[in-house]
Amino acid sequence: MVASNPPNAVETGELDGKVAVITGASKGIGKATALAFAAAGAKVVLAARTRETLEAVAADLTESGAEAVAIPTDVTDVDAVQQLIEGTLDVYQRVDILVNNAGVGYFGRVVDFAPDDWDMVLNSNLKAIYLCAKHALPPMLAQGSGQIINVLSIAAKVAFEASAAYCAAKAGALALTKVLASEVRQQNIRVTAVLPGSVHTPFWDGVPEPPDFEQMLKPEHVAGTIVSVCGQPSGMVTEEVVVMPPLGIL
Numbered sequence: 612m613v614a615s616n617p618p619n620a621v622e623t624g625e626l627d628g629k630v631a632v633i634t635g636a637s638k639g640i641g642k643a644t645a646l647a648f649a650a651a652g653a654k655v656v657l658a659a660r661t662r663e664t665l666e667a668v669a670a671d672l673t674e675s676g677a678e679a680v681a682i683p684t685d686v687t688d689v690d691a692v693q694q695l696i697e698g699t700l701d702v703y704q705r706v707d708i709l710v711n712n713a714g715v716g717y718f719g720r721v722v723d724f725a726p727d728d729w730d731m732v733l734n735s736n737l738k739a740i741y742l743c744a745k746h747a748l749p750p751m752l753a754q755g756s757g758q759i760i761n762v763l764s765i766a767a768k769v770a771f772e773a774s775a776a777y778c779a780a781k782a783g784a785l786a787l788t789k790v791l792a793s794e795v796r797q798q799n800i801r802v803t804a805v806l807p808g809s810v811h812t813p814f815w816d817g818v819p820e821p822p823d824f825e826q827m828l829k830p831e832h833v834a835g836t837i838v839s840v841c842g843q844p845s846g847m848v849t850e851e852v853v854v855m856p857p858l859g860i861l
């Protein structure tokens with residue numbers, strides 16, 4: 612006979628009914644994460660710039676019985692981010708989980724790299740995390756709980772040639788994640804950095820000589836990691852997760 616309530620069992624986290632805001636949810640890792648949260652019973656708020664692709668993901672989710680809304684948002688725009696959180700509160704009245712996942716990668720050697728591309732990479736991968744956290748935190752603080760997952764990259768720790776803006780943005784975002792965690796841990800808000808290696812997503816479209824797609828992680832691997840971290844018991848926090856393809860850096 613199996614004991615129904617073993618004395619040493621840890622409390623397991625519960626995602627059913629939680630409200631998860633996911634940025635960059637129209638494609639790749641963000642879309643896979645939205646699907647995984649919905650499958651776990653969470654209510655998902657999808658954000659990305661392109662309305663059509665975002666609404667298509669939301670429509671697929673609602674048709675399958677999940678609760679999902681699409682709020683087209685440029686996460687580099689302070690007013691748009693404010694509207695994302697206000698829109699979430701209008702629909703679901705709370706924000707339990709924020710997944711900062713949106714980001715673009717432009718690559719090139721420093722000597723050739725355009726200032727506008729630098730701004731685009733830094734703003735979408737670094738400034739956006741600050742903006743989304745800044746606006747999601749007040750409702751989380753009022754609730755007395757919350758989780759923020761920042762999808763970074765192994766590029767936060769490894770210097771890749773022709774990737775100065777991307778590496779700088781991700782390394783900066785790792786520092787931001789640590790500071791943010793220290794600022795809100797006393798208020799029962801857990802903050803986690805997820806650092807994937809190469810993942811086979813549209814991110815690589817147009818990148819010359821990409822690594823072997825067959826060897827890359829699948830977006831579902833990263834999504835599963837994020838959902839698993841959010842389902843952990845409240846008596847622990849996972850501060851950093853590195854998720855790599857079996858062959859490592861490709």
Ligand SMILES: NC(=O)c1ccc[n+]([C@@H]2O[C@H](COP(=O)([O-])OP(=O)(O)OC[C@H]3O[C@@H](n4cnc5c(N)ncnc54)[C@H](OP(=O)(O)O)[C@@H]3O)[C@@H](O)[C@H]2O)c1
Nearest residue numbers: 635637638639640659660661685686713714809810812814
């Ligand atoms: N793929 C990889 O190998 C890999 C590895 C490590 C880390 N990552 C990181 O994982 C995250 C997701 O990457 P992915 O591979 O899933 O990329 P992806 O397939 O290109 O998807 C990126 C998502 O972000 C959205 N987005 C981009 N800029 C945005 C902005 N300013 N405002 C709102 N949404 C924006 C895109 O939609 P719109 O264009 O419609 O806005 C899309 O939904 C990124 O932070 C990336 O750096 C990726």
